[in-house]
Amino acid sequence: MTKAQGHIELAGVVKSYDGLTKAVDGINLEIPDGSYCCFLGPSGCGKTTILRMIAGHEDPTEGEILIGGENVVGLPPVERRTAMMFQSYALFPHLSVRDNIAFSLRVRGVPKAERLKTADAMIEKVRLEELRDRMPNQLSGGQQQRVALARAAITQPRVLLLDEPLSALDEQLRVQMRTELRRMQQELGITFIHVTHTQQEAIALADMVIVMEKGQIRQAGPPRDVYSFPRDRYVAEFLGGQNVISGRVEGQSDGIVALRPPEQKAIRVPCAPEGAPERGTQADVAIRRDDIALLKPSETIDSSLVTLPGRVRALEYQGSFVKVMLDPIGDDDFIVYVPERKFFETPFQIGDLALAAWDVGYGRLLA
Amino acid sequence: MAQTFPERASSASAQTPRVVRGKALAPSKGKRPWTFYALATLFTAYLIALYGPMFCIYVLSFQDVRGDLVFPVRGFPSLYWFGQLFSQAHTGDIKGAFDRSIKLAIVVTILTVVISFLAGLAFRRRFRGDTTIFMMMIGSLVAPGLVLGIGVGLLFNALGLETHWYSSALGAQLSWTLPFGVLVMFAALSLFDHAWEEASRDLGASRWQTVRLVMIPVLAPGLVAVALFGFTLSYDEFARTLQTAGPLNTLPLEIWSMTLNITSPSLYALGTVTTVVSFIIIVASLYAIASMQKRRARREASH
Secondary structure (H helix, E strand, O other): OOOOOOOEEEEEEEEOOOOOOOOEEEEEEEEOOOOEEEEEOOOOOOHHHHHHHHHOOOOOOEEEEEEOOEEOOOOOHHHHOEEEEOOOOOOOOOOOHHHHHHHHHHHOOOOHHHHHHHHHHHHHHOOOHHHOOOOHHHOOHHHHHHHHHHHHHOOOOOEEEEEOOOOOOOHHHHHHHHHHHHHHHHHHOOEEEEEEOOHHHHHHHOOEEEEEEOOEEEEEEOHHHHHHOOOOHHHHHHHOOEEEEEEEEEEEEOOEEEEEOOOOOOEEEEOOHHHOOOOOOEEEEEEEHHHOEEEOOOOOOOOOEEEEEEEEEEEEEOOOEEEEEEEEEOOEEEEEEEEHHHHHHOOOOOOOEEEEEEEHHHOEEEO | OOOHHHHHHHHHHHHOHHHHHHHOOOOOOOOOOHHHHHHHHHHHHHHHHHHHHHHHHHHHHOOOOOOOOOOOOOOOOOOHHHHHHHHOOOOOOHHHHHHHHHHHHHHHHHHHHHHHHHHHHHOOOOOOOHHHHHHHHHHHHHOOHHHHHHHHHHHHHHOOOOOOOOOHHHHHHHHHHHHHHHHHHHHHHHOOOHHHHHHHHHOOOOHHHHHHHHHHHHHHHHHHHHHHHHHHHHHOOOHHHHOOOOOOOOHHHHHHHHHHHOOOOHHHHHHHHHHHHHHHHHHHHHHHHHHHHHHHHHHHHHO
16 A cells, blocks of 8 residues: 555654663654644653654664655665754854755755755745845844755655754744744645644644653644543643542442542542443542632532632732642642633632532543 | 933032042043053063064064174164075075975875864764773873984884985874864864754765765864964974984974074074964965855855
8 A cells, every 4th residue: 555655654663772771662653644743752752763763863773664655764864755954953054044955956966056046946935035145143043943944845855854943942933933834834735743842832733742751652642632631640741731630449330430539538530431440549530720610618519510629829820811729639739720700700819718620521530 | 300310420420439430340541550550561571571582583684794693783674694594505405494394294284184184073972992092192292292203213213214204204293283183173073063964964965975065164164273283383393303304304403403503693584584484374374264254255145
């Protein structure tokens, strides 16, 4: 079966630098053609190594890497038709913007007039006309990124690999360049693989987010799945926006598990009948911080709600919502995001007793 | 309102001028602190110690026929002793020695640049015996030159080879210029981003294209510095060359032997000439770098 050009498949990929520890430990993954895919994880989790192996700057110790259905292990980057955008952009400091962009044509022996024409077309595409004769050190971070993008895109790759492309920029520019990356990806219609340690960047950009830890994939899927339905505690905590509570399983009935956090009464969590944890074991539950309502202790409570009492320890005004920190449950922080208007209808002060309440269905049992 | 502010500011400074002036660390228009004069004196003394001796020689070389090796200056200015220098009647083989020194310096420069560049690349990664090689290199830098030169001479003797300026002296000089060159290369390469090489490879360049189109141009200032070091260190090398030059002298050796036989200001004239040559070389290379950059800028602008 022939695969589309930018379709990537990693099969049992292992990378070990010293033969003892594995930087990348058995990755199996399929990335569809033309998708924007983000590898997300803390530094040292192996995400950059995977990127470099796809790019052809490292060889896997074991396993196969297939691009467009053919094994590319051992091939140089040009033959893979991949292009990489480096973390600090790695623009050649002795060449102008135009010569940087035309570099790949120059080494391929394209005649000067022709390569400059092609480069100029690309310069127009990334809107760098006024800067074409500048040297890289005369450019801002955002301009450098556009040059790097143009330099990579001119090779007509089927896969573009981006190594922490936004980390060198300041906050405001980062958001702006994020939009530009996405626009470029849609314009070029090729597969983008983007490595980052910022969850916001990943979920804002990607069609597919791959959360990694210690050389392994913890969860892969569309950003909404990964954010709203984390599979385990690690993913939930890394993506944020969730309260993760640990507790002891006290029993189950009708697809509802009773879980007792330390020094609290049991809370109800839905679960699939076949996946129910055994009585007496420890289990984790995740509840989105914005799914929780904060009630006064005197309010009457609907029986479909799950509640946990707590004292308000700190408040942070965030603009569109207020971040309310309650007493931790065991070792776990417990935070509620209350919409700004709602909070100020019945405001809480630090030290007030409050009842955190959520619909039973919002709780999610983690693996 | 707009008028009151400057008034207030000036009245405030009028009230406390003495305190401010006496304690200010920043330069002020008033009296300079005594430390300024102390340091200025020290600096002047330093300049005299550095350039005074050379200046004496330059002045004394421009005397006429009545001139002597010591002050006072007689018949200044005249080029008489420069004429004597090239008449070869009283002096040695200046022209031949100059010729040899320049040729030797050029060969040393080329070898130093090429080997230092390659060694710099090799030392970017650890390899077996890298520390040993580095230590040996530093060793040849700190070894007394005269002893090293005698050693090279003895070795050639033991092997039954004749010493020549283009063989044994070349080797002895390289033992001096290479460590310098490699250390300069280390400094230049520490600023070289490995990602540039990877980017080049990523864009389809072969290894040789990466060296030619990325590494050499980016490292060019460092390479010129290595070349300058190589040339000047070789051109006035004495200690290591003394026992290794063989039958024909290099310029520094020739000058030295002249000081033993000649007692005329033509010696000083020679000093002036060699200094001028050194200056020309340095200025020429600086000019070359500048015009290289200018041409690059122009080429980019004309695109």
